[in-house]
Amino acid sequence: MRSILITGPGGSGRTTVAAATALAAARDGARTLVLSADGTDSLGAVLGVPTGTGPVEAAPGLTAWRPDAAEGFRADLVALQERAATALDLLGAARLDAEELTPLPGAGELALLRALRDAVLSEAYDLLVVDLPPAPHALDLLALPEELRRYLRRLLPPERQAARALRPMLGRLAGVPMPAGWLYETAARWDAELAAVQAVLAERATTVRLVAEPGPAGADQVRTAATGLALRGLRLDALVANRVLPCTTGDTWLAGAVAQQRKTLEEWQDTYGSGPDASVPVREVAHLGRDPRGGDDLLALDVPGAGPAPAPVEWPVADRLLDDGELIWHLPLPGAIREELDLLRRGDELVVTAGRFRRIVPLPSALRRCTVSGASLREGELRIRFAPDPELWPKGR
Known part of the structure; x- marks a missing residue:
């Protein structure tokens, strides 16, 4: 299954490019799912079809979904309370009811990663397009599975679980209570879930696509994002220069903006299109003169297709x-x-x-x-x- 993760600076048109990429693939016959973690329905506004916490058919062959962070957050926390009931009772802690729980910051992103994993494992789709948060927040999100697994292994080493029979004796010798078995079991379950997400991100068919408006600010953010992706071993398959103005214009005010865009585009072509990173094509997407809305506008955008994934990033x-x-x-x-x-x-x-x-x-x-x-x-x-x-x-x- 091919997975394309789309990110870029805030306001660069990431959601629009993600929707256009998914719609074009569906029109070509690929069973396509587009995911978004946006709390507001910007994805639905672009597609012209409201999306929600459950998958909806946005077009023939295209499913759109904004995973519900609240449901998974409540279920996980209530389950953790049940497993830690003895410790909470000793502390005299009051239980939290599911109805009063509000997702904490970051719960939406975790729900997106979980949905990404479930979509790949379901094998129900040919292409998965993910509308990630703005970079560099998206890069922090993509680093989360690896970092959390490392923390879990340091805090609760799996090999200590083998000493379950000796735990009461070790607790008496150390003078402190040893972690209960349920804690190791919970850590093992979390590690398995994080490993599944990490495996999806490491798949050869999973790539990241950067979207940015050509200009000084966009150039700086693209450079930063490209470095962060490379550090994480994530593959960049395209740089989408969005909202490119026409070169021929009689408007003197627009002429300055056009010149600025062309300068940045030439730099991107030199760096990514023909330089050491020539495997990363630079694709220009023209400005429609309006905000794209609905299928006709999205199909008018010349976004790059899914295509084959580039070679893996290696650290030899x-x-x-x-x-x-x-x-x-x-x-x-x-x-x-x-x-x-x-x-x-x-x-x-x-x-x-x-x-x-x-x-x-x-x-x-x-x-x-x-x-x-x-x-x-x-x-x-x-x-x-x-x-x-x-x-x-x-x-x-």
Whole structure:
């Protein structure tokens, strides 16, 4: 199943492009689902068909859905209360009723991820188009499964569950109560759900599509988003330049805006269309002179089709094998700025920071026996040098 995740700066027309992409695919015969986490029905306004908390048919072959954050939030919290009943009673805590629960910030995004996973596992569709929140909030959302799984493994290591029979004795020896079995079971269930979402995001057929209006502000946000996506190992399959003005205009006021757009478009073509990231096509979507509404307007937009997914993003380790015999880890980070990069070795993990984005990645087995000897940023690629540790490296290497 092909999945296209669409994001971009706020107000860039993400929802419109997502709806147009989904509608065009449905017209071509693909069973298509378009998802949105927007609390207001901007998706329905663009499609011309109201959408809600349940899937609705927006057009032949096209289903639209805005997952309900409240229902899943209430169910999860009520279930957690039931499992923790003993602890809550000891604390004298008052129970919360489902009717009084209001979803916390972020519940809508979690509901979107859960719906994305369920849609892929159902195998009921050929194409899934997801209208994500604005970048960089969308990048934080896409990082959530990996980060939460890491927190769960640190707080409740799965291997400690094997000591269930020894827990009462260990509690007496330590002088503190040991976590109950239900806590590990809950953590295991959450880990399995997060792993399923993470697997969908890591699928070769899952890609991200950036939508932005060409201009100085859009250029800065595209660069930042492209760096964040690369850091997360997410594949960018297209850059959609939205609301492009016609080149020929007799209006002197519009002429300045057109010139600004053309300058940015040329820069995007140089960087993404023909530069080191030539696998990312830049597609121009013309301004209709009005806000698109309904199927006819959406089909008039020349949005890129689903197409095949690009090659996966790889972080290869290569032997330098020159005089110093170092190893080099290649991390593609298009758009990264040297002054915004930071590296920290933490045990068998490497903490990579690029601007506001951070990722903690496990080191490949060969690099765990090395020390970091330096790093450089060249042509959108971070190259980290590792020197073998004589005390850990096999003899004769």
